[in-house]
Amino acid sequence: DSGVTQTPKHLITATGQRVTLRCSPRSGDLSVYWYQQSLDQGLQFLIQYYNGEERAKGNILERFSAQQFPDLHSELNLSSLELGDSALYFCASSPVETDSRETQYFGPGTRLLVL
Amino acid sequence: GQNIDQPTEMTATEGAIVQINCTYQTSGFNGLFWYQQHAGEAPTFLSYNVLDGLEEKGRFSSFLSRSKGYSYLLLKELQMKDSASYLCAVSAQTGANNLFFGTGTRLTVIP
Numbered sequence: 001d002s003g004v005t006q007t008p009k010h011l012i013t014a015t016g017q018r019v020t021l022r023c024s025p026r027s028g029d030l031s032v033y034w035y036q037q038s039l040d041q042g043l044q045f046l047i048q049y050y051n052g053e054e055r056a057k058g059n060i061l062e063r064f065s066a067q068q069f070p071d072l073h074s075e076l077n078l079s080s081l082e083l084g085d086s087a088l089y090f091c092a093s094s095p096v097e098t099d100s101r102e103t104q105y106f107g108p109g110t111r112l113l114v115l
Numbered sequence: 116g117q118n119i120d121q122p123t124e125m126t127a128t129e130g131a132i133v134q135i136n137c138t139y140q141t142s143g144f145n146g147l148f149w150y151q152q153h154a155g156e157a158p159t160f161l162s163y164n165v166l167d168g169l170e171e172k173g174r175f176s177s178f179l180s181r182s183k184g185y186s187y188l189l190l191k192e193l194q195m196k197d198s199a200s201y202l203c204a205v206s207a208q209t210g211a212n213n214l215f216f217g218t219g220t221r222l223t224v225i226p
Contacts, residue, residue, distance in 0.1 A: 002157060033213055042119075042218035043158070043202065056213045090157060103148065104214065106157035 003027065004107035006091050012113045018079040021110045025072055025093030031055070032074040033104060034066055037088040049074055081114045088112075117141045119217035121203050126223045127193055135188045135220045137203030145206040148214060149177050149188045152200045161188070161201075190222075198224045 003026035013019055025032050034046040045058035049068035060066075063081075068074040078085060088111050092104035118140040127133040139147070146165040150158035164170055164179035164186060176189040188201055200221045204214040 002159070004157075035216075043204075043214075043216040045213045045215065048213050056208055058213060088155075103160040103163060106150075106159070108157050109155075111155075 002105040002107065004091060004093050004105050006089075006107040006110050008110060009108065010111050010113075012115065013081060014115055015081055015083060017081050017114075018077065019081065019112065021076040021078070021089050021091075021112075023074045023076070023091030023093075023107055025074070025091075026105055029093035029095050029105070030072065031094045031096060031104075032068055032072070033092040033094075034060075034074070034076050035090045035092065035106075037090060037109075038084075038086075043090065046076070078112070083114050086112055086114045117205065117207055117215040119203055119205060119215060121201075121217040121220045123218065124221045124223070126225060127190075129193055129195060129224055129226050131193050132189065132191050133193060133222065135190070135201050135203075135222065137186045137188070137217055139184050139186070139203070139205050139217075141184075141205050141207035141215060143207045144181060145208075147177075147179055147186050148204040148206070149175075149186075150202040150204060152202055152219065154200075158202055193224050195224050195226070198222060 005024045030051045033048045035043045046060040048056040066076045088109045090109045091107045149161040152158040162177035169178045174191045200219040202219045203217040
């Protein structure tokens, strides 16, 4: 158990819908990262927040958005869902903003299925 | 852009040694990570290299050559539970430490 929690574990929805994925980082960690893992692709970095502010952006679609709240939990919002958005969405956390020596700890993931 | 390459699949025998290679071409470099991921589960941290050379941690070792853009993960005394995907990831962005991942190497350990 990494100490990172994600809800829900599974989500089934229809095309065109909107969903929200939630992540609580490890106690004391200020950085939160979101990654997408599709069947035929590796983990793709989406976005990083540090202490409530956006720090880095990866291949995140405009239909997707995220935020980090004062209590440090984060939410990833996916809208106008398409079949291709079906994937595992992982949240990770680390204590720091930019020190790569600090490893990231991954949550159990949310499996999203868009029908 | 960032490019990280690993073999897609490997098979090895229980008790043996296996080496999983990773080559990378990234716009920056702040370190290279190896993660283990069992099917449907979260990646778990195995090793971190930022300087050239070998880092040993129990049955697992990781090597880095920055000049060659090359790393490998060495697994010794393979056990059945080592069957998993092994992900090579590079921290490449200045001012951030998000990771760029390869597609992973699925290792199957056979008796």
